[in-house]
Amino acid sequence: MLLNPRPRPSARPAGHRKAALLASAASVCLLAAAAPPVPLGVGDRLYPYLGNPGYNVASYEVDLTYPGTHDKPLEAVTTINAWTTADLDHLNLDFAHGTVRSVDVDGRPADFARAGDDLVVTPDQPLRRGGWTRITVRHTSDPAPVKDQDGGWVRTSDGLAMANQADAAHLVFPCNDHPSDKAMFTFRITAPNGYTAVANGLPTGTERVGRSTTWTYRTRHPMATELAQVSIGRSAVPHRTGPHGLPVRDVVPSGDRKTLEPWLAKTPDQIAWMESKVGPFPFETYGVLMAQATTGFELETQTLSLFEKNLFTEPGYPKWYVESVMVHELSHQWFGDSVTPRTWSDVWLNEGHATWYEALYADEKAHQPLADRMKAAYAESDRWREAGGPPARPKAPAPGEKISIFRPNIYDGAALVIYALRQEIGRPAFERLERLWVREHRDSTATTGDFVRLASLVAGRDLSGFLQGWLYGDKTPPMPGHPDWKQAPPAKSAKPHRPRSPK
Template sequence: MFRSGTFASGAPRARNLRRLRSALLASAVSGCLVAASAPAVPLGVGDRLFPYLGNPGYDVAAYDLSFTYGGSNSEPLQAVTTIDAWTTRPLDTVNLDFTHGEVESVMVDGEPAAFTGAGEDLVITPEDPLGDDEWMRITVRHTSDPTPPPGRDGGWVRTADGLAMANQADVAHTVFPCNDHPSDKALFTIRVTAPSGYTAVANGLPAGVDREGDTLTWTYRTRHPMATELAQVSIGRSTVLHRTGPHDLPVRDVVPTQYREQLEPWLKKTPEQISWMERKVGRYPFETYGLLMADASTGYELETQTLSLFERELFMEPAYPEWYVDSIMVHELAHQWFGDSVSPRAWSDLWLNEGHATWYEALYAEERDGRTLEARMRAAYGVSDRWRASGGPPAAPKVPAPGDKIGIFRPNVYDGGALILYALRQEIGTPAFDRLERAWVSRYRDGVASTGDFVALASETAGRDLSGFLDGWLYGEKTPPMPGHPDWKRQAATTAPAK
């Protein structure tokens, strides 16, 4: 994600974060009450920042999502979510993350199951208990409400002509039932039915379009596992533009039809940007890439897997310099390696996503526009203690304030995370650092990894234990001295509440 707070150079960006305009529906999961002696309770996988996200006891292999859009982006969509998963322990009940929708029915392995809501969980009681290491299929018929969830940013994003998704960090489960934590990645099949005149696009590659009367059903499938927060569905009066990237990679962009010509000068840059990233870290990790230009003001850009979400106005506002827009394009592209292919094991590992994306954003600006990385890192170093006081150390960010779940996306994990990478390169040298970057995205491709995994691989690559060196950079209240730059100074920090 790229937050719209500042230019990379530090100049104010001329846009305010779009605020939710109303609190419409209370979180609702309606249905049968579970007939059980113990009350249903929300569960989680123990994430420090989002304790009720994810659910223990099973591992999702695949999602099959079906949405029916009636032509209004303020009316609930009819939806069916099918989840194939393996149990990892015996289960009398199964918790899914889901809220802000109504459940009509639940089936487990083809049999009706009782269900109820608990917090933001949908708690399901199958007819027969499930054993350990057992395959299960859960089918939930539900609505998917595109109106903003009370007190939340994201989920469905209402555009001028339809809908898009922005599920980071904890709102995929306001769109569809799921195990909503990046540590449980799965394959996705996504089907969207919409009236003629609309175009639907989703993650992965197209797998057919079926017409029935005045509606079309579009199907897409991913070839690589994906975290729920990276799911993307675009429904609108859009044009899909096709071009070819390196190694014959299919590149497709989704744009509002009326702005196609104005956006083309930006879109045609993508293949070269992919080639630039491949020279840095290795081959692009997925089956396709492209930009989704949403006619909406969100206040951020987002690295949804294979189809990054951008605000159209970013590319059409003359106040934004070309180098700045280019660098944001590379930021979201870099996330396809760092954050999408290699996903965080826990949300406290977010700096691995945002620090790396910021790093390659800054390198691109240096190589293409002469905006030196060293100058940016020196400026970041000067204010880094303030970032730590406000948001916590990069690898131990402060818990987000209630009603501000995307508050974890603070400078301490963006330029603060990139500052860790700069210090590491200063410590081990550029050749070893470059080997580490390639090894990271290769070893953990299509998986999840933690800060501890990164420290271990850095030590392995350097041939010496770097845990002592990196500990202060990752977890210290104060920023350590920068190797090779004894003259760099930090400004005094003032403790501030998390925002």
Template sequence: MLLTARTTATRPKALRTPRIAAALVTATVSAALVAASAPAPVAPLGIGDPLFPHLGNPGYDVASYDIAFTYRGDNRKPLDAVTEIDARATQALDHVNLDFAHGKVGAAEINGRAARFTTSGEDLVLTPAEPIRPGERLRITVRHTSDPVSGKDAQGGWLRTSDGLAMANQADAAHLVFPCNDHPADKAMFTFRITAPKGLTAVANGLPVAEPRHSGSTTTWAYRTHHPMATELAQVSIGRSTVVHREGPHGLPVRDVVPTKDRKKLERWLKKTPGQIDWMEKKVGRYPFEAYGVLMAQAKTGFELETQTLSLFEEQLFTLPQIPAWYVDAIMVHELAHQWFGDSVSPRTWSDLWLNEGHATWYEALYAEENAKRPLKDRMREAYRRSDGWRAAGGPPARPNRPAPGKKISIFRPVVYDGSALVLYALRQEIGHEAFERLERQWVRVHQDGNATTADFVRLASQNAGRDLEGFFDAWLYGKKTPPMPGHPDWRKGTKDGK
């Protein structure tokens, strides 16, 4: 999830206005890239995503990223960086397009030979010394800066905190940090190497590769993922942080990253995570990754984000006295649930976003019902009342409207949160609790570490129900109006007295 949309009636009153970060605007390269022109005009490419047509790049499949950042202690200045990409060509290529903006490129290589480079839109276009053949391995190296832009130019990517930096790359902001194939359909392994001044701590997705290496006035950390990851889920945190270790179910490493000065007062929340993981495992099966933890950032972001193995939270979520404890617990479970739904099983296109957010909202609400006596039925009845309005404003759950120009995060609307959890509630009503719970477990097991579509979910649901559910899903996922709720013929839409 990119932005934790807090728009349901079950929220505390103080949080009814969505706490959303500044709207994204069209990215521009922060400075012109100094390079020789390609022999022929080049164009920005894309894989044709229905919501972001120019996102991602065709012609190759990335296997891994190895990214080195050098941070010099000032979060207003660009970092020096080297991004190495190991990929394989899926077609003949005269040019290799990467998504990249907000950085200066100093040099680029493909397979050990210098490559010419230029830009087109938000693409960095490399011209290899020789054309690339289908099936050929691509070893790409780009030496560049990584610029933590802010203010009116802020679009995601690097997030400035009071003591350093963190990342917030959803939906398509990873390319504001490093060159990549910035679409969840192309998942890859990641290695991060972060050098920072002594006194700071750097943490990233995955687990440490080795002990931190000290050299003069700097320290270098290295981390590597054990499972493939979408670019939008990358996380690097640099700051005056303490890393708190504990053990989760089955010996799972639980690693939390918190401001050192607030370590003790945040413990009441940190110690909840192992129990929340255990609760989720009872619902859908074994946790899918090598580690988990929460990153509490000293920044006013307006969102929480399910970065893989290390979910990003605003520290103030845990410290503002007006936020009820049950609500904080539920939001923690929302981001945790995304590790299964959205991270391990990633969407094939951004129109499949409802599968991420609907499921995370579902388990958030179910946890609140079972642990805080907040009835799921009441929340879903309220969502049903408002659902037609959400569909009119943002489109049906599986056919969302395209984002407004310059507002890419506007795809994160109420219809993909409670509006999509409502679809899951209707499904459970339609096929029964037993078949629904079996479906959930199968979904995350069959598609673990991969990508899946709405059509995949419809097929698996039909198999578990023992009958064709295509008509049911067509109405609930694509209809302009919300269908009648199975088992609740008395539920009404658009009126506050709907029962």
């Protein structure tokens, strides 16, 4: 994700993915059927109420019916197929913004109740550990803004889009809203004729009945809930071909297609550039969604990155800068989407790498020196750490500002960690590490500890001591190879290094 402070080897099985998080949460009394419903979570340090113990989701089927106006909620049916990891008399789903009409579990009606941001479901008979269950929730999905909440549905000039990072997917549909529990997705979107719907993955069918049309999309790779995307609008969907025949499709307002085409045409070469750095593109398709909306950020929704259209039409942004922002979100497809953080404290692995490749692209393509940017970041690093915590242990979000974990310490501050690592182990070893990282953890989740272990393996020596200070220290360690780099004097105010900083 990119914030805009302007006037701007193998995938782990599902049970393993959440083992660490569930260790404490599983102790919650799930079997006390007589107890009142309570909100649960998987114990994430930054968002402790997100996610739920006792099951792992295998797939979501999300059916949405758009009425053609922002003033009415969408009618929706969300079906969740999951494996139970504990004996359950009831289970919790994250869902906070809609009316629940009914819930079925394995085809039989179930009781349900609200508890905070959770929907607590009680089936007519207990669910046993290791079993397969299917939960169907009929509900509404409300595009109205929610007080003290960031994200969920985004109202565009002609429809809707989604922005669910970091904790807002449960404002749109019932889910296990934590990145540790990735799943496959199918979307079916019905809208009045004249609208176009596009979602993550590839289309599997379109059906027009009377005055409405239904579009179906399905992912071929697991996805975290925060990366879900559905665009509904009066849109054009231009298609082109990327490297190795990769289908590339974009979504833009119909009237702006010609104006935006020069930017859209850049994506295949940008994908080729990223593949030259880290290896094959990890998904079945890619494209950009240019929305006529004011969000304050760009967002790496899986296979279809969300951008504010004005980024590409505002004359004040240099061409090289806009291209580097496009590469920032593209690089997230490897770092954050394919390899997903197991906890939100690991988010520096997403944003640090995306910022790194953003800066490297600007260095190689636009002669914006990488070393200069890293030196400037080094000067501010201690202040960023004081304000937001060290990169791998960010401070919790401010009250009422759920996305405020996205501070400079996990962008340029985390990219500085990556630069320091490259300085320490050398470019050839670093480039091997990057390729191995996205290959070993593809379609899975990973932690900061996993990255340190792989870096040590590639370097042939234990790097945990070296990286400890860079990742967790209150003060920034000396930069290898640059003993002259210093922190800025205390009197100088700290600012992000870009006119738009990433989310």
